[in-house]
Amino acid sequence: MPRTWSGATSPAARPPLQVAARQALLLLLLGVALAAVRWAAWPPRLPLAADPTVYELELSATLVEVDQARRHFDEGLHLFIDTREHGTGSPETIPGALSLRPDTFDDDLLALLDIITPEDRLVLYGDGNLAVANNIAARLVQRGYQNVALLKGGLAAWRASGGPVSPRPDATATEAP
Amino acid sequence: MMRWLSLACRLLVGGVFIWASLDKLAHPAGFATAIHHYRLVPYALLHPVALLLPAVELLAGLALVVGWQRRGAALLCALMLAVFIAGIGSALARGLDISCGCFHTDGGHAVGLDLLWRDVLLLAACLPPLLARRGGPGLDRDR
Secondary structure, three states: OOEOOOOOEOHHHOOHHHHHHHHHHHHHHHHHHHHHHHHHHOOOOOOOOOOHHHHHOOOOOEEEOHHHHHHHHHHOOEEEEEOOOOOOOOOEEOOOOEEOOHHHHHHHHHHOOOOOOOOOEEEEEOOOOOHHHHHHHHHHHHOOOOEEEEEOOHHHHHHHOOOOOEEOOOOOOOOOO | OHHHHHHHHHHHHHHHHHHHHHHHHHOHHHHHHHHHOOOOOOHHHHHHHHHHHHHHHHHHHHHHHHOOOHHHHHHHHHHHHHHHHHHHHHHHHOOOOOEOOOOOOOOOOEOOHHHHHHHHHHHHHOHHHHHOOOOOOOOOOOO
């Protein structure tokens, strides 16, 4: 194998996979550094240790079909909660919906403490699937909210059924009219 | 010829990984939820993985696009894709109805065979930049 004047193996002469492994290790270390900087400098910080109860409680909320949800909406006895991050997904939302986002859940909930009580009936939704809405529901259940339901199919199903929508406000939390 | 094929694959795989990393970097909590839905990662590793994976995706993607440490970047992307393929295959085998968490943490594509094939093709596209003697235009010397 070719060697440099100092006796070390020339990088060009090393087997490709050996070079690849060294370079991958370097990139991995840089990735760890980038992740640490992102975690430290860009709030809100995700706790390094996951709370299993938050995740175990997922799907503990009941699913509500869109027809049923529309009846709830017409009755006006339920609060609708949009769980999407601002700037993601469709620019529309269900009229009067409040906002609880996963990355700022605690702050959002604090801002809504005067509006929603643990006895209120809540219907949570995202754009189309239940991934994030599940997580928000679990956290609400953990904090004592007893009547939490997930809109099956999310806003996509709501819109497809002809449910009313309105432009999505940019505020962190908007009070229902 | 191989260097141009390598360049095309670098841009394709690198672009996909950069794009895939952005929403996950911005919303780690949502990405942790998406990972959890696969039921494969223990709780002790859930949040570290949700923080680390997008960072590595971004760096490996950038490295491929600019042609720096391209063999290592291609190897990392290939390893990540192999893990993704295993995860998606496992979810399909268990009949899980979940979103893949590939590009968007809120919603996104449901796990299915099309995603599996997409990742297999991307894995194949990692081979030219990983193994080719010359990697095409970029910052590495063996261009």
